[in-house]
Amino acid sequence: MKLNETISTSRPYVIAGPCSAETEEQVIEICTQIAGRGLANALRAGIWKPRTRPDSFEGVGEEALPWLVTAGKMTGLPTTTEVANKTHVELALKAGIDILWIGARTTVNPFAVQEIADALKGISIPVMIKNPVNPDVELWLGAFERMEKAGITDLVAIHRGFSVYKHDKYRNVPNWELPIALKERIPDLPIICDPSHITGNRELLLEVSQKAMDLNFDGLMIETHPRPDEAWSDAAQQVTAEGLEQILRNLVLRSKDVQHDVLAELEKMRSMTAALDDRIFFLLAERMKISEEVGRFKRSNNITILQQEHWAKIINNRLNSADDNDLSAKFIRQIMDAIHQESIRHQEKVMNK
Numbered sequence: 001m002k003l004n005e006t007i008s009t010s011r012p013y014v015i016a017g018p019c020s021a022e023t024e025e026q027v028i029e030i031c032t033q034i035a036g037r038g039l040a041n042a043l044r045a046g047i048w049k050p051r052t053r054p055d056s057f058e059g060v061g062e063e064a065l066p067w068l069v070t071a072g073k074m075t076g077l078p079t080t081t082e083v084a085n086k087t088h089v090e091l092a093l094k095a096g097i098d099i100l101w102i103g104a105r106t107t108v109n110p111f112a113v114q115e116i117a118d119a120l121k122g123i124s125i126p127v128m129i130k131n132p133v134n135p136d137v138e139l140w141l142g143a144f145e146r147m148e149k150a151g152i153t154d155l156v157a158i159h160r161g162f163s164v165y166k167h168d169k170y171r172n173v174p175n176w177e178l179p180i181a182l183k184e185r186i187p188d189l190p191i192i193c194d195p196s197h198i199t200g201n202r203e204l205l206l207e208v209s210q211k212a213m214d215l216n217f218d219g220l221m222i223e224t225h226p227r228p229d230e231a232w233s234d235a236a237q238q239v240t241a242e243g244l245e246q247i248l249r250n251l252v253l254r255s256k257d258v259q260h261d262v263l264a265e266l267e268k269m270r271s272m273t274a275a276l277d278d279r280i281f282f283l284l285a286e287r288m289k290i291s292e293e294v295g296r297f298k299r300s301n302n303i304t305i306l307q308q309e310h311w312a313k314i315i316n317n318r319l320n321s322a323d324d325n326d327l328s329a330k331f332i333r334q335i336m337d338a339i340h341q342e343s344i345r346h347q348e349k350v351m352n353k
Ligand SMILES: O=C(O)C(=O)C[C@]1(C(=O)O)C=C[C@@H](O)C=C1
Pocket: 291, 294, 305, 306, 307, 308, 310, 311, 339, 340, 343, 344
């Protein structure tokens, strides 16, 4: 069976193993612990690590490939590693790695993705593609299209979050709307969440994994290490096999299908939200009519559309009362920005007629 079919039928499909393969003993120790507890469907280990700074540990390289392959044979589980260029692909295929993944720092570069696609022409192997580091769904889609054109059809997406300059809670902000948008564009594509890279913090793995399950993700990729604090890369986000077991045990798995006996109750609430949406819709349309009036007024009085200071006051007022109304500041900011943009568009329409 193709990997994308297996994943869709074994929710959550779990991929576990160390961030980096460090020694043969470490890879075999953690992989046998994971398999012994029946925690994963596939084993991962980073062999080549794209690191931000040049003096970080950049992976053991080629020498570590047989360690992962041996762990796979010992446990009977398929193995996966990250490839970033043609040489990695050739070496991983030669060693007998079962599944390849393309990392976020590679997906971002169409030249690199094309090089990998070209190296895979005529080869039948599943490929998982992590989102690009920047929140660009088209770029992510482009990587899938390059693989498909090369004849690789067993494809899976991995959501690992997006780089930001300053981050408070998460190492890579999840921007859940992006994997949801990808799913809209390719409905049958399985999506795996990588909470290790999103959070950068083992304490937050459960909450992100739970959210991924509630958003109907198909699986999880969780970095697992025999002694996480001693890991040569990304120590803070790795867990022991026992830690992984706890996360998986605590996950609540809900069904996306609504059972017939509760459907009527849900439909009642849905009609209430629909009625409110109708009102919001109507009010937005009314508001834009007033914006057009403002636009006509400004045209006759030669006033610019953008009134930054006035708008800043409006935004601040709304942000100040967001919390009291149990609305997140981020949501209010997005909605007010969207209203502002639409209002400007309506004014432009009447101004430059
Ligand atoms: O108050 C104005 O001057 C407007 O043009 C209206 C409005 C709005 O839609 O609320 C739109 C654009 C401005 O930047 C500020 C506010």
